[in-house]
Amino acid sequence: MEYYPAFLDIEGKLVVVIGGGRVAFRKVKSLLEAGAKCRVVSPVLHEGLVEFRDNGDIEYINDVFKEEYLDGAWLIVAATNDPETQDRVFNAAQRNRIFCNVVDVPSRCSFIVPSVVKRGALKIAISTSGLGPGLSKNIRKELEKQFPESISQYIECVGKLRRLIINNLKNDDEKKRALKILFDLKSAQCFIDGDKQGIRQWAKKIGGEEALKIVRNYYG
Numbered sequence: 001m002e003y004y005p006a007f008l009d010i011e012g013k014l015v016v017v018i019g020g021g022r023v024a025f026r027k028v029k030s031l032l033e034a035g036a037k038c039r040v041v042s043p044v045l046h047e048g049l050v051e052f053r054d055n056g057d058i059e060y061i062n063d064v065f066k067e068e069y070l071d072g073a074w075l076i077v078a079a080t081n082d083p084e085t086q087d088r089v090f091n092a093a094q095r096n097r098i099f100c101n102v103v104d105v106p107s108r109c110s111f112i113v114p115s116v117v118k119r120g121a122l123k124i125a126i127s128t129s130g131l132g133p134g135l136s137k138n139i140r141k142e143l144e145k146q147f148p149e150s151i152s153q154y155i156e157c158v159g160k161l162r163r164l165i166i167n168n169l170k171n172d173d174e175k176k177r178a179l180k181i182l183f184d185l186k187s188a189q190c191f192i193d194g195d196k197q198g199i200r201q202w203a204k205k206i207g208g209e210e211a212l213k214i215v216r217n218y219y220g
């Protein structure tokens with residue numbers, strides 16, 4: 001299967017999760033982190049989901065799957081341990097043209113969930129197209145070592161400096177030159193190492209005093 005990778009704006013949109021076990025909990029957790037509204041349908045709930053329910057983080061329906069519970073969904077996750085229910089959820093989703101993740105049958109997923117390295121605005125999504133989810137997880141752990149938390153500040157700086165370049169430099173060649181320096185990965189290493197002098201030199205080359213002011217907010 002050749003998948004089309006994309007990042008979804010799921011903020012405030014309803015995702016219906018059928019099933020309330022460990023896998024449902026993992027999917028709900030990441031959906032909530034992305035700002036989705038979650039409706040969980042299951043007669044039994046994993047302890048993490050009980051906590052979400054008690055905190056008012058999810059809408060909980062204490063019942064077995066019924067098609068009407070899919071009303072209003074942008075996405076559906078079928079995370080039960082019952083193959084017949086998984087089939088019914090998938091068929092209803094197909095009929096209604098709603099993307100559906102069937103956690104135990106890759107061939108019945110109209111979307112699959114990647115493993116994700118999260119470093120502020122930087123998200124590195126990893127998938128094996130369903131061949132080895134455990135491998136995706138281990139690749140994530142390796143990449144997390146290469147991209148420590150401090151890289152989040154670098155990404156924030158890059159965003160601000162890029163706006164500065166776009167707003168201030170009208171000459172195409174100058175803009176290109178500044179963007180090339182901006183995106184040079186050597187500067188990422190300066191942030192990882194806490195190399196203030198390197199960061200200042202980088203900023204100065206990009207946009208002089210104005211750029212320096214921006215990075216000073218992060219590194220004095």
Ligand SMILES: C[C@@]1(CC(=O)O)C2=NC(=C\c3[nH]c(c(CCC(=O)O)c3CC(=O)O)Cc3[nH]c(c(CC(=O)O)c3CCC(=O)O)/C=C3\N/C(=C\2)[C@@H](CCC(=O)O)[C@]3(C)CC(=O)O)/[C@H]1CCC(=O)O
Pocket residue numbers: 026027030101102103104105106109111112113114115116126127128129130131132133134135136137140
């Ligand atoms: C990435 C991650 C995202 C997430 O779930 O948030 C994710 N699975 C994760 C972990 C994980 N899943 C499984 C294990 C045990 C080891 C192993 O089997 O490998 C572990 C490891 C663990 O739990 O430690 C078992 C498993 N998974 C699927 C099946 C069904 C099958 O393959 O037939 C079975 C067998 C069930 C059984 O045996 O009954 C199916 C899928 N799992 C996917 C995603 C999609 C493909 C992703 C890709 O393209 O790589 C896909 C197709 C559908 C989907 O779920 O979207 C998350 C890691 C998050 C992280 O920590 O970074």
Ligand SMILES: NC(=O)c1ccc[n+]([C@@H]2O[C@H](COP(=O)([O-])OP(=O)(O)OC[C@H]3O[C@@H](n4cnc5c(N)ncnc54)[C@H](O)[C@@H]3O)[C@@H](O)[C@H]2O)c1
Pocket residue numbers: 018019020021022023024041042043044045046063064065079080081082085103104133
């Ligand atoms: N995709 C993945 O990442 C992944 C990882 C591990 C396992 N799995 C597979 O995912 C499935 C779920 O795993 P789990 O560990 O969460 O299982 P689990 O047994 O902990 O949970 C299953 C849940 O489904 C609910 N349920 C059963 N029938 C239902 C129905 N008709 N309507 C609503 N809810 C119903 C149960 O109440 C329970 O809460 C299993 O088939 C497992 O093999 C997938």
